[in-house]
Amino acid sequence: MITVHHLNNSRSQRVLWLLEELALPYEIVKYERDPKTMLAPPSLRAVHPLGKSPVITDGDATLAESGAILEYLVETYGKGALAPAAGTAAHRLYRYFMHYAEGSLMPFLLLKLVFNKVKADAPLLVRPVAKAIAGQVSSRFIDPNLAAHLQFLGDHLAKHTWFAGDSLTAADVQMSYPVEAAVARADGAASPKLIEWVARIHARPAYQRAIERGGPLTPA
Numbered sequence: 001m002i003t004v005h006h007l008n009n010s011r012s013q014r015v016l017w018l019l020e021e022l023a024l025p026y027e028i029v030k031y032e033r034d035p036k037t038m039l040a041p042p043s044l045r046a047v048h049p050l051g052k053s054p055v056i057t058d059g060d061a062t063l064a065e066s067g068a069i070l071e072y073l074v075e076t077y078g079k080g081a082l083a084p085a086a087g088t089a090a091h092r093l094y095r096y097f098m099h100y101a102e103g104s105l106m107p108f109l110l111l112k113l114v115f116n117k118v119k120a121d122a123p124l125l126v127r128p129v130a131k132a133i134a135g136q137v138s139s140r141f142i143d144p145n146l147a148a149h150l151q152f153l154g155d156h157l158a159k160h161t162w163f164a165g166d167s168l169t170a171a172d173v174q175m176s177y178p179v180e181a182a183v184a185r186a187d188g189a190a191s192p193k194l195i196e197w198v199a200r201i202h203a204r205p206a207y208q209r210a211i212e213r214g215g216p217l218t219p220a
Helices: 010-021 041-045 068-076 089-121 127-156 170-185 192-203 205-214
Strands: 004-007 026-032 055-058 061-064
Touching: 004 010, 004 061, 004 089, 004 170, 010 026, 010 068, 010 170, 010 205, 055 068, 068 089, 068 170, 089 127, 127 170, 170 192, 192 205
Parallel strands: 004 026
Antiparallel strands: 004 055, 055 061
């Protein structure tokens, strides 16, 4: 039996969604973030030394990292579903977006989150300076890069229904967390195609079942 060590409001929601799409049986062990720090509880270190989520166990195997977990599940249990055939143009897109989600897009979203926290939570004595520095970093570096990524993704989805072509794949599952976060933070600047894609994934019964089992999701 596959066990998902699931942290509330986290990337592990993607693992639940994929398992629901594949109609695989699984169990959930739930963990709650610290309400002040928003960090995972120390008990997750008993499963994986870094104490991060998602982590799954499957028999003797313990796997961490969203992309690695999704690839393992598709390759082990997918029976050809949710991954294009190797050597095709769709497979090249699939592989690209499986890595792009965390390697290219997510770092800028995390930077935006961190610098927004700096502006909001800096000690009162240094807050004006902290806000000025954070504002400069955001306006000169983070926001332009995020805008470029949103443009790139919108242009791509203007040509493709899903990230790897005409069919849903695990690349869409991997892209869901950062794209949902990017659209939420775009202040109306996200392209209609990105907004339509988010609406499509939210309408999928498997996505809705994953939310029912894993809890509400507000991507960070």
